[in-house]
Amino acid sequence: MTLARNWKKWLMLLLIATMLMPLVGPTRSARAAEKTAAQLMPETTVFYAEIAHPDRVLATLLDHPLSKKIQASPEYRQGLKAPQLAPLYGVVDAMELKMDMKWRPMLQKLTDGGLYVGVDIASKGGVLLAKSSDPELPGRFADALADVARQTAAEHGNDNAVERRDYKGIVAYKINKGVHAAVGPWLVISNQGDLARAVADAYLGGQAPSLDDETEFRAARSGRRDGAAGWAYLKMRTLREMGVGREAFANRLNNPGVEFLLGGVLSVLRRADFVTLDLLADDTSLRAAINLPRSEGDIPKARAFYFGPEGEGGAPKPLRPEGTLLNLTMYRDLAAMWNAAPDLFDEDTAAKLAKADTDLSNFFGGRPFGAEILPAIGPRSQLLVVQMPADPDAKGPAPQIKIPAAAFVLQSPNPEKITPFMKVAFQTLIAFANIDGASKGRPTLMLTNEKREAGDLVSAEYLVMPGDKPMANAEVYYNFSPALAISGDTIIIASTKRLAESLMTLAKAQAGQTVKSNTLLEINGAATHQALAANREQLIAQNMIKEGHTREQAEAAINGLLQLVELIKAADVHLTRTDKTLSLELGVQIKPVSE
Amino acid sequence: MPTDLTELDPQQAWAPYTPDAQRPWNIRRAAHLYRRAAFGADYATLTAAVDAGPATVIDALFTASEPAGDGANQRGDGSDAVAAFDRQMESLSSAMMGTGDPRALSASWLYRMVNTPAPLLERVTLCWHDHFATSAAKVTKSRLMLDHLDLLRSHALGAFEPFVQAISRDPAMLIWLDSTVNRRVSPNENYAREVMELFCLGVGHYTEDDIKQVARAFTGWEVHRDRFTFNKFQHDTRDKTFLGHTGDYDGDDAIRIILAQPAASRHIARKLARAFVCDEPELPDTLIQPLADQLRDNGFVIAPVVRRILSSSLFFSEHAIGRKVRSPVTLGVGMLRAFDATTNMNQLAAAVDTLGQLPLFPPSVKGWDGGRTWINSSTLLGRANLARAFGLGGQVKFNAGSLAATAAKHGVTKPADAVNWMLDLIVPLDPPADVRDQLVAIASGPGDENQRLGKTLQAIGTLPEFNLA
Known part of the structure; x- marks a missing residue:
């Protein structure tokens, strides 16, 4: 069958395919690339935080005159010389050498699509997701990190510290309990293999419910302030059910000072399903807004x-x-x-x-x-x-x-x-x-x-x-x-x-x-x-x-x-x-x- | 030199030390001198001292600590360093006084001991603090304790009679020994007793009646609004008879008469000899008498006697080296000076307090018992922990950056050299050969250089010799 002879048939097929496209959704790679971090994290995620522009935060942290003064202080310089930091410098130097990039542009490029952190209750793990506009970079970074870890461990007499694993076509590296992998444009680092796998599955089109599927999360996320440099979400209800902060959430604080200062806040916190945090920053100010949704009757009469x-x-x-x-x-x-x-x-x-x-x-x-x-x-x-x-x-x-x-x-x-x-x-x-x-x-x-x-x-x-x-x-x-x-x-x-x-x-x-x-x-x-x-x-x-x-x-x-x-x-x-x-x-x- | 102190010829014992093949002037003897006279010194100072010779080193110690000239307020050689340090300390003490907490003054005094360019002066001042022991626990006021400490320092190497006269007017001392209630109708005998028993004569050289009479001489010496005041209405103007003298004496007269007793010069000479030569055995009277004579013949001026002791053949002999138990303060301060390090002085104060010697808080008017009493099962562990803090703890800051860097600065790289270096700095007597081998094994063990040296230092801290000076 040649194109010239069967053009009508080809045209029909293309038309059908185009029509069907919205129904079947984008291709795996297109769909995955568009997924947000919240869509990659499981619905059992209890804490979520995002920094939309880590490069700007990094610039504020490192380049602001206030920061420069801190960096110039003798205490800061002395602190940098702490022997405990020496291994970290070694890793940074080795990574720069492997990647042929200085650490700061490397970090900026690696996270220019955002930096996200999640804590998952089901796997009892945390995950860090960094999205890069350079699709090759997360993979190079993951490989380099594994190489450096392997070398460092070998210097200490451990030749098998880094384990390479393939998961559905994704190369992952396991170092002790930690896992890191490049998943498309994402660098995924987690302390739990199950959590890293859940992220990879979600990326690859898995159907497991994600954090973003939660109406409550989406509603909270939509309230994120314009221009916020960072945003965080904490599922209070889940934490309460787990017994976290039992004393603080108790009906009686038995501490008049704390009651006087925080009693009303704790009442709202006791009933709130979640807490959000907006972080706003510019050259001259830094603001954090912690928001608690209120419910009827959340303040008892005694308070x-x-x-x-x-x-x-x-x-x-x-x-x-x-x-x-x-x-x-x-x-x-x-x-x-x-x-x-x-x-x-x-x-x-x-x-x-x-x-x-x-x-x-x-x-x-x-x-x-x-x-x-x-x-x-x-x-x-x-x-x-x-x-x-x-x-x-x-x-x-x-x-x-x-x-x-x-x-x-x-x-x-x-x-x-x-x-x-x-x-x-x-x-x-x-x-x-x-x-x-x-x-x-x-x-x-x-x-x-x-x-x-x-x-x-x-x-x-x-x-x-x-x-x-x-x-x-x-x-x-x-x-x-x-x-x-x-x-x-x-x-x-x-x-x-x-x-x-x-x-x-x-x-x-x-x-x-x-x-x-x-x-x-x-x-x-x-x-x-x-x-x-x-x-x-x-x-x-x-x-x-x-x-x-x-x-x-x-x-x-x-x-x-x-x-x-x-x-x-x-x-x-x-x-x-x-x-x-x-x-x-x-x-x-x-x-x-x-x- | 004979091994029995009683067999020593006094002239030979106090004759200036001349290095020879048996007793060479080396790092260990230089360290001994600095430990006793200056708390301790770092390796660079010790090597320079070996090059300079003992006489030059002793001259330098005194030059930094004595007044620059007649009537001069400035101490030392008039150099900016000593004067600048004194000004800084004045400012530091004043700031610490502002807190109203006398313990802050203890910390500032420790700071001074660690950093002073005139360490002999602080060492002698610490001696006099033990002698005229006055505690902030009762005085409570920082200002009075600071004035008391300044008084001790300003008279530390001067003439003893004006020293005792000043002490007798010192508000802190008067509060400490209840002289504030020494009234004509009911004389308080505390100060009179201590001025004879502890400060000037020693037990057995006065009677109970002498105490009563001397107490009358001090009646009316009071403290009002934190200042010494002579209250003539409370002073007993009748004749007093003590130590063979009769007259309408006041406190100054009493001090003059007390110090004229032959026992006075012997008492002070013995005190100085014990402070700088050895805790035990007690030096025989025959060895004390030449020092007592020197005091008596030179108007009771202290510096020449201290100089004679530190320059003597006896001081550099086996009768003195390693024959004192290091007090907690000399141990803590000495370690910092030896390793050219510093630390949080509040924590150092807390550490020496735990070990039984918080400056400005002596346990009683007798001061600290010293000698073997510094050591018990509890303090022994604390002393070892002090060494551990230098080796493995995080509170000590070495000016070179780390213990390993300090060692490297002095060219110490091999394990055996490191052990020698540490022993030279902080241990007066050689440990047994097998112990030294064990130390070298620890210094050659696993871990980085800091860890190895830290563990070695920690091990040295557990040696009996570590507690000696």
Whole structure:
């Protein structure tokens, strides 16, 4: 049969084939090449992570000015010389030689189609998939890696360390329990042969259900943020069924501190089917968003203290005096938590809290602590750490270690009721501090009561007698001049009088304002740098002692640290709840190179 | 030299050491000198010392440690290195004081011992700390302990009388021995007792009544707001009679009279001889007397006596080499200096504390008992572990990069050389030949160079000789 004579028949066959193509799907190789990593991983995959552009991440990690500074630090260079790393360098050198490529372009090319990690519950293994735009490269890499492993093992007297296996036309290498193979454009590395085989089967057109077949995964994957550098997915439900984190997921934490900080999050986590993570990065910032899907009734009544009875408890708008280093504002109804203790904690912990209630009541002039004092304090609070600007009028001893000032700011729904008891408690505390201080040779704190335009200020400062020599390098306690300030509905408990004064003015200006987030944490890089720089001598001394460095080495290390911190502009954490999700966002901002 | 100390001729014993065929000036003797006078030294320093000769080495040790001249605040030869190091240490101590934790001062003092270019001064200061033992456990204030330590250091090689006078006014010492409650109507005898029994005379050279009378002389010597204060209202101005003298004496008078006793110079001379020559047997009076005479004839100045001891024929003899048990501090600091290494000083402080000697925290006013008491089943294991930390642990950082690199720096490549090198550095007496063979076998064993040397060092740490100085 010639083409010329039978062209009609050939044309018909081609037409039929074209028509049938969508029904039978693409050819094996075409179909496999299009498969995503999630389609190659089995449905029993419990953790999945992807980095779409590893080359960009690598560039950020290695080329960013911050990274360059780290790489230039003596500690980093010393770390690179660690004897434990020597075998790794040997492997890298050998791989470069075998591949005739430097490691970085090699890695970039090998992963330019993405880098993926999966953890499979069925095989109890993990798998790493790297996709390359060069179809030959994974195969060359796998062969070279096997050669290098074989040589290294032979040098240690083991001639049979690498086993070559053929599986459905795919060459795989087994080294101890690990397996690596080139599967089309993919480099597959796994610590379990079964898992590597499952990936290969999926690539070769196997019909076993994949991770991507799960509706839940696909829905979660579709929510991946645009431009995310990385994305991860964790099947919480499966982990819970396996008993992972049993204590954290228990109904009662029996740790009031953890309950206060994380109780609401754990409630959502306890019911969430999965968790996702979006990683966003550019030259000046890195953000991670952890998202939990919410379900109805996931917050039990006893934990209403966390997000508020309607779930809309927003943190107070942060007060940000000059030099604010750290700011933590949150909505937590401590009174509600305290009074729900029998439902939140076991009998022992609840009994301890009940005892604490009695003790603290004594401290507050006999008023019931949980029933009267805490409700008057209110659910919105702020913790600040502030590197105060230098005080030009400072006369007292200058402490050797300069501790930033700190304050608690509370918004009271009933300031008239709580104010007298707070003052009594403050005076009692100062009296205790003086008795303790006298026995330890510390000077006396002297109380002062002042009426200011912004409110009442009670403070205590170390007594400096006339004729006392100005003292440099004084003891650490000279950092403190504790103060209690009441400005409208705001109660301020500060470690220094100056900070209390500063906050009183700010509190009056933004009274009652809240933010959308339930919890908000901010860290300011410049203020952190100032706080560290103020203690440079102390840091150098500690470095000399702890590292055994010479003064010159210690100075270099601390200067390097200060330069690094200087590059960090800010960091923040937001915990925000909506009807559908609970999201925890963490971000770090780095100064642009020009700044 | 006779094997029995009582048969030694004092003049011959304290005569300057002259190397000869029986007692050559070599690495082992140079290491002995540095171990006793300077905690230890690395191989480069030892080889340079062998080239320079003992007299030059001893001169250099003293030059770095003594004041540069009359009234000079600066120590040493006036070189920038010593002055710069002193400034750095002032800054370091000041920073450590800021923590308010006296244990931080212990760590900073260990740092100083490891890194000082004037190690003799620190070694003698450690001696006086043992002598005028004052503990931060009771004093508690870092500032007072730092001032106390500075006082010990500033007088360490100077005249003894002003030293005792300064100690008697030292707030840390006054708090430690309860002088803050030494009142006219009820004199506290603690300080008076110790100034005679432990600091100046020794038991048997005073009576209980002398103690009562001397306590009266010190009444009113108090501490207010961390400073020495003379409270004239609490001072007993009546006559006191002690040690054959009567008068309205105060504390300074008491010290002068006490130090005028013949027993005083012998007590101090014996203390110095025990610190630098041997723990046991006790040196006979005939050997102590020439040193006591030297003290007495030279205004009780300490440096010349220490120099005479370190330069002596006795010091370089078998009566001294390996005849002391290394204290935990001299062991830990000595190892670091010998291997040109450093470490986390807080951890070193914790290690020597476990072994029974945390600087600034002596167990009692008598100081540390020393000698054989350093060794028991528990501390013996701890001492071996210290050697293990150098060999196989990760906390010690060698300036050359690693133990193997340190050895290579000194041209040590063969297993037998490595064993000799380590023994030269840290062991004063040769172990038996079969033990040495075993060490060479370990140094020739499997693993890389660091592992082999580490295991060898660990094995050396288990030898009885390792604990000697």
